[in-house]
Each structure stands twice: as structure tokens, then as C-alpha cells.
Amino acid sequence: MIDEQAREDIAFIRRAIEEGSAYATACSPDMLVWGVAVAIGYLGTYGFIRGWSPIAPNALWAACIGLPWLYSLRRQLGRLLGSAPSARGPMAQALSMLWLGCGVLLTTLAIAVCWDGEIRQGWFDAVVAGVLGTAFFASSWLANLPWLRWVAIAWWIGELAIFASRHHPEMLLLAAALMLALLAGPGLLLLMRGGRPRR
């Protein structure tokens, strides 16, 4: 009986540590960095269309996607440069891989639609919103943060709004506002709730 109880207790402790680890991962400033960077991309594109900005959208987007990628991959880059790997639980790993997968999907699709010229049709931004909604929905369960489900629902509503306005330049402003409110905003809130940024 005692060994069963001990095994249960150890499993219980392991689960609690994993939850804490997943919570810590959710506090990463990546959301804030990506939200601000992509919003700058949308606002810069709108400025170019209106003739207010001389920066070509392709160059701007290369920076607005490339730089956040470098930031998000800093741990992997640090590991390649010889830093000690950080031990993380399966839940934290799942959360991290979920966002990495979404990032790869959206980046590769963005390159494809830009290459093809399909980006002008405007549907891609609705896909971005839908994927982010799904990522937030899954994260709310993995990180045990129920309020993230409301962020997911807001993203899905935003997805419909972006799709409905896809033929208007003002869709770029809407997408920028969503990035700031629903990606950078939750990132900032998680940072403030979780205390100091994690390295």
C-alpha cells in the first residue's frame, strides 16, 4: 500500500511541477514581441499603400517576421552556441511546440502566398487570425489559463471580420489592432502576472 501511495504522490508532484513549468512558459515575452512586430508590419503596409511610408512591404515584412523568429529561437540558438539546455516538463514542451508549429505554418504559407501573388486576395490574414485563435485555445488548456479561451474566441471573431473586410485597405488596420490587442496584450498581461521575464 505504501509504495502505491508513494508512487501516486510522486506522480502528483510531477504533474504540479509540469503545470508550473507550462505556466512559466506561457509567461514568455515572445507573444509581446510577435504582436508588436506583426502590427508594425500591417501598419507599415497600410502606410505604404496610402503613400505615407517609403518602405516597400516585402522588405518591411522580412524584418517584421525575421527578427521575431530570431528572438523566439534564441534558446535553440543559445544551445547551439554551447549554453546549457533548460530542463522542461512535457506540458511546457507541448506548449512550446504548439506555438513553434503555428509559427512555421504561418511563415511558410506567408512566403508561398507572397511568392504567388495570392496575398493580394486578402484571405491569408483571416487564416492567421484563425490559427492564432486555435493556438490560444489549446494553450489555455496546456497552461491552465482559462481566460485565454476568451482570447481565442476574440481571434475567431476577428478572423470573420478580417475576411469580411479583406478587399478594403482598412483591413490592415483591423489586423494590426488585433495583433496589439490579442497577441501583444495577452503577452504583456502574462508578463505582468508572472513577474520577471524568463530567460
Place this chain on the structure above:
Amino acid sequence: MTDFDHAAIDEILHSRVRLAIVAFLAGARTADFSAVRAATKTTDGNASIHLRKLEDAGYVSVEKRFVARRPQTLYALTEKGRQALLAYVAHLENLLPRSGGTRP
């Protein structure tokens, strides 16, 4: 019969809620009150009582601050708390091989 030593059990961590709080903070490093309460699936009052006991025992440190004019309480595991958790887990692991052949 086993040679299970009740005296070796850390009374502070013997409570499931306190054990959950300490283990959660071991993974999270720092967390606010609502995160701790949600992780331990308990009520405000219950979480407060257990956090106070952990604070009194020196297992948890507390930092109060204001964020957007609202009070926020941050909790973190102290070195003493981390050592206590490690000792508790080690004690549980020690039980496994010793009681492995004494299943009733």
C-alpha cells in the same frame, strides 16, 4: 508490516494543497495568487491559508506590488522550500524499493 517512518514526513508538505503549491512554484518560479489558486483547484480562502503556512515555514516568499493601480501578490519558492520538496520526494522514492516486496 513496513519500516515506514512517520516522523520523517515533512508535516508542512504532507497536506496535498501545500504540496501542490510548492510543486507548482518549483516549475513556475514565480506566480501570482490567481495562478496558484487555479493550479491547486482550491478556493481563495483555502489557498490563502495554505500559502500563509508555507510563508510562515519559510518555504515560500511573498512580494506585494501594484500593477495598473491594482494590488498583486507574487509567490516564489525559497531555497528552503526547494530543499524541503527535494527531501520529500527523496523520502517517497526511498519508500519504493524498501516496500517493493512487502505488498499486503
